[in-house]
Amino acid sequence: MESRKEVDSLTKWDGSAYVPHVSIDLVIFGFHDGQLKVLLLHWRTGTDWLLPSGFIHHDEDVVDAAHRSLRERTGLQAVFLQQFHTFGEAVRFKHFTKQETMIRLGFPGDTDEPLFRRHVSIGYYALVEFSEVVPTPDQFTDECRWWDVDAVPPLLFDHNDMIKLALKTLRRQLSYQPIGYNLLPEKFTMPELQRLYETILGQPLDRRNFQKRMLSYDILERLEERKTGGAHKAPYLYRFDKAKYDNVLEEGMSFVG
Incomplete structure (x- = not known):
């Protein structure tokens, strides 16, 4: 056979x-x-x-x-x-x-x-x-x-x-390790990062709380650039600080609560 x-x-x-x-x-x-x-x-x-x-x-x-x-x-x-x-x-x-x-x-x-x-x-x-x-x-x-x-x-x-x-x-x-480094462009907006988390979690997240929490982990670098082409006020672009990202990935910390 x-x-x-x-x-x-x-x-x-x-x-x-x-x-x-x-x-x-x-x-x-x-x-x-x-x-x-x-x-x-x-x-x-x-x-x-x-x-x-x-x-x-x-x-x-x-x-x-x-x-x-x-x-x-x-x-x-x-x-x-x-x-x-x-x-x-x-x-x-x-x-x-x-x-x-x-x-x-x-x-x-x-x-x-x-x-x-x-x-x-x-x-x-x-x-x-x-x-x-x-x-x-x-x-x-x-x-x-x-x-x-x-x-x-x-x-x-x-x-x-x-x-x-x-x-x-x-x-x-997601409660103790970051995600996104290989899933987003090198430069991304905070709404794009939030959409990634919401897609995986299967539920909406409060915009202000999400942004405040993500910035508090000190793994994101806000650039002076803004995303162009949108109908509304262009949001700032961000990128991950790779060294800090890898450290948090290794050590862990409290993320989405």
Whole structure:
């Protein structure tokens, strides 16, 4: 069976190439023009979607495997990537049973395919500018594209749960770490920064309180330039102080309250 041969050649289930039964699963969030999306893969033998995943080489660290998998699916490297949870439930078939999942992926429902034995998944999430991504499918999939976070279909395995928890973790992250360095132009306005936070949080923020709070962290530099082309009074442009931004990213502090 072709798909079986591809699984064997890719994963080498005898353990010679990859750590058996442990995978990396990626929740890749993309921000652009006030929209938040998530990157999904389409399994080529059916109609189903799932998250990008990868295995860990015996000779690489887990975080290196995560960055490699991210690079293979997006073409990006050196972007924000954070481990958020380990998924190890004994039964991880949520929308479809194990047998239904096998059939949907093109395997006989009674197969002993190692792909369907118990796996532990290490979840990572990334936040990228999705206009810079080159979505690239893997050997098992024929399409890799963005979906609005509010319009994600029922996914295989427990991948919907992964997205929900990753988004919850990302929103919690805003309370102690800054975001925006790789998601906004080098020079941006305060309304553009606020729109980024509102898009991720899924709720409006008070303009004055947001601006006061962001300026109090001393990670923004206000420029003498103003944004041109608007109908109203042009707002000042800002940029991140990279050294201070990186320090807060490392040390943490109280952000959105």
